[in-house]
Amino acid sequence: MGLFGNRRREKARAExxxxxxxxxxxxxxxxxxxxxxxxxxxRDRARAELGDDxxxxxxxxxxxxxxxxxxxxxxxxxxxxRAVAAAAGSAAETQPTRLLALTNxxxxxxxxxxxxxxxxQAQEVVETAGIMPPPDDVFTRLSGLNTQAMALTGLGHAAxxxxxxxxxxxxxxxxxxxxGSLRRVLCVNLAAALNAQGRxxxxxxxxxxxxRVLAPKVTAGGxxxxxxxxxxxxxxxxxxQEALETARAGLTAALTGFGESHTRVRxxxxxxxxxxxxx
Numbered sequence: 001m002g003l004f005g006n007r008r009r010e011k012a013r014a015e016x017x018x019x020x021x022x023x024x025x026x027x028x029x030x031x032x033x034x035x036x037x038x039x040x041x042x043r044d045r046a047r048a049e050l051g052d053d054x055x056x057x058x059x060x061x062x063x064x065x066x067x068x069x070x071x072x073x074x075x076x077x078x079x080x081x082r083a084v085a086a087a088a089g090s091a092a093e094t095q096p097t098r099l100l101a102l103t104n105x106x107x108x109x110x111x112x113x114x115x116x117x118x119x120x121q122a123q124e125v126v127e128t129a130g131i132m133p134p135p136d137d138v139f140t141r142l143s144g145l146n147t148q149a150m151a152l153t154g155l156g157h158a159a160x161x162x163x164x165x166x167x168x169x170x171x172x173x174x175x176x177x178x179x180g181s182l183r184r185v186l187c188v189n190l191a192a193a194l195n196a197q198g199r200x201x202x203x204x205x206x207x208x209x210x211x212r213v214l215a216p217k218v219t220a221g222g223x224x225x226x227x228x229x230x231x232x233x234x235x236x237x238x239x240x241q242e243a244l245e246t247a248r249a250g251l252t253a254a255l256t257g258f259g260e261s262h263t264r265v266r267x268x269x270x271x272x273x274x275x276x277x278x279x
Contacts, residue, residue, distance in 0.1 A: 012049040016042055016056055023063050030220055030257045036071060039064040052087040058097045061087070066104060070221070072261035074112045081105035095131055099140050102128075106147040110154060111263040118151035138175060142168050142182055149189040158196035165190040177214060184210045184222060191229040200233040207233075220257030224250045224264050231271045235278070244275035 019042040026035050043064045046057035065080035081101045088098035102125050109118035125144030129137050145168040152161035165186055172183040187210035194203040207230050227250025234243035251268040258265055 009049060012045065013056060016046050016050070016060065020056065020060055020063070023060070027063060027067065028217075036064075036067055039067055053089055053091070053094065055093055055097065058084055058088055058094060058101075062097060062101055062104070065101070069104070069108050069111070070257065070262065071259035072263070072265070073259070074108050074263070078105055078108045078112065081108060096136065099125060099128060099132065103140070103143050103147065106144070106151070110147065110150050113154065113263075115151040115154035119148055119155070122147040122151060135175065135178065138171065139179065139182065142172055142179070142186070146182065146186050146189055149186070149193060153189070153193045153196050156196075158193045161193040162190060162197070165193060180213050181217060181222070184213045184218075185225070187213070188222075188225045188229050191233070195229060195232050195236070198236070200236045203229060203233040220253040221264070224254035224257065224268065226250075227253065228264065228268055228271065231268075231275065235271065235275060240275055240278040244272070244279050247272040247275050 019038070023035060023039055023042070039060070043057070043060045046054065046060050050057045052058075061080065061084045065077050065084060068074075068080060069077035081104050084101040085098045085105070088094040088101065102121060106118045106121040106125065109115070109121060122144045126141050126148070129141035129144060131137075132140050145164055149161040149165040149168070152158070152164065169183065169186045169190060172179045172186055187206045191203040191206040191210075194200070194206060207226055210226055227246050231243045231247040231250060234240075234246060247268055251265065251272055254262065254265045254268050
């Protein structure tokens with residue numbers, strides 16, 4: 001590549017880096033609907049001008065896949081995450097992005113109800129997490145275990161999911177405040193496993209811990225996950241008015257963080273309708 005080509009490439013990189021920074025801010029503010037087409041265009045430009053295996057390309061690609069998933073377009077998001085992981089290859093600098101893509105793919109498979117595939121994908125994350133430096137190795141491993149717990153509950157193996165979530169929670173509790181967000185999610189999936197076993201009072205106790213965790217960031221998606229598990233337990237315990245209020249608040253949060261066709265939104269609609277019918 002000549003001098004002119006190098007300058008054009010570096011100009012593209014600078015512009016795409018600005019795009020990436022902006023997209024991260026919008027993603028954090030949960031205003032995804034505003035940027036999906038712009039993210040797709042930036043991803044396509046990065047692939048064309050920087051190459052598929054460039055770290056900035058991979059980060060833009062990952063954000064785009066994440067946005068598709070949050071908008072409820074999981075059938076599109078899942079292969080994008082798989083493609084990001086494949087493009088990342090084995091280079092040391094791209095491994096965090098590759099493992100994040102695999103973790104996100106496992107979670108997306110759960111939303112798509114493809115639980116057996118999710119268990120397999122999450123296990124790969126757990127087994128590969130050791131290549132990351134501390135504390136990212138522990139965080140990545142626990143992320144994989146968390147998704148495994150969610151998938152095992154979906155497969156009907158709730159007791160196994162409970163044991164896995166409890167063990168992961170012990171590690172998360174011992175790892176300090178930096179693991180707060182992950183600890184909250186583990187509590188939610190522990191509650192889901194307990195709900196699946198009919199142990200609804202214990203599920204509510206797990207969710208109380210989730211509420212008390214001081215996480216660096218509390219997202220609408222996380223809030224809606226807690227609400228879904230809590231409304232499920234409250235309905236089963238015949239606490240219908242509380243379930244109604246919880247499901248309504250959870251649906252509001254889910255619609256802030258996700259698109260209307262997202263699995264979480266649909267599930268909360270069902271819970272809300274059920275609670276309304278019982279009150």
